[in-house]
Amino acid sequence: MSERESMQYDVVIVGAGPAGLSAAIRLKQLANHAGRELSVCILEKGSEVGAHILSGAVIDPKALDELIPDWKDKGSPLTVPVTENHHWMLSERKKWEFPHFLMPPFMNNRGTYTLSLGNFCRWLAAQAEGLGVEIFPGFPAAEILFNEDGSVKGVATGDVGIARDGSHRPDYQPGMELHARYTFFAEGARGHLTKRLTEIFGLRKESGPQVYGIGIKELWDIPAEKHKPGRVIHTQGWPLKDAWGGGFLYHQENNQVALGFVVSLDYANRTCRRSRRCNGGRRTRRSAPRSRAGGVCLTAPGRSMRAAIRPFPSSRSPAAR
Secondary structure (H helix, E strand, O other): OOOOOEEEEEEEEEOOOOHHHHHHHHHHHHHHHOOOOOOOOEEEOOOOOOOOOOOOOEEEOHHHHHHHHHHOOOOOOOOOEEEEEEEEEEEOOOEEEOOOHHHHHHHHOOOOOOEEEHHHHHHHHHHHHOOOOEEEOOOOOEEEOOOOOOOOEEEOOEEEEOOOOOOOOEEEEEOOOEEEEEEOOOOOOOOOHHHHHHHHHOOOOOOOOEEEEEEEEEHHHHHHHHOOOEEEEEEOOOOOOOOOOOOOEOOOOOOOEEEEEEEEEOOOOOOOOOOHHHHHHHHHHOOOHHHHHHEEEEEOOOEHHHHHHHHOOOHHHHEEE
């Protein structure tokens, strides 16, 4: 018999990123509209919501208009509209501006905002909690639970207080089981539970292999006279020769600039060093050194991401999504 305690919910969501939080908000909205009680909880591995959301972002508010129509009146962090949009082709010594009229519509950034995605998730979490969603930061889901018929029963958090040899220390505590009628996995690009579900239920049978990329970002505080709120720059070309990817430079609120570089992980050159390529791109990007002059680097994180849409597997499995 399991020594774990268990809790029952209608819906358990793994991951408090934009997808998981938006799903929780929409579910509670639908339940309230129908006059039904619906218990929803979210497990988040970070110490707080947004702790593992590292990217600066340019966001189109179209979906937010549908989810929370009055978001402007609720203190949303979408306060810096994109005022300049540039796309540069780089060589080692020069840059060429890509003409706006040749850009596909999704790259024109009209009506979009630039902001910290971590701050956006924290704001979404507050909206979700206001609707009655329970959020548990610092509790990563470690195991998928299954019913006898093979359908997903829920998830369990990890045990704590386990020594290196596998024995239980005096502070040992077993994880908690969370059972649900429906389990929603929103772990991100490389979620370990999602990978296991993909293998068990063959969710990639009708899709190709996923292509991944890795992003490296720096967040800078810069002098006010160098800050241009809403300026957005994307780059491609140098310093990449044997891989594809590019860089970005976003002027966000509070005199902060997000500077980053993304490289696809399907490169053939085994000696490719992402951080070195990023540094090379920073040195050659003419506006980047000028933007950062006199500034202070606050953070320099990295993370994985999906680099293509077509290879997405099926999102459905028994009692889970």
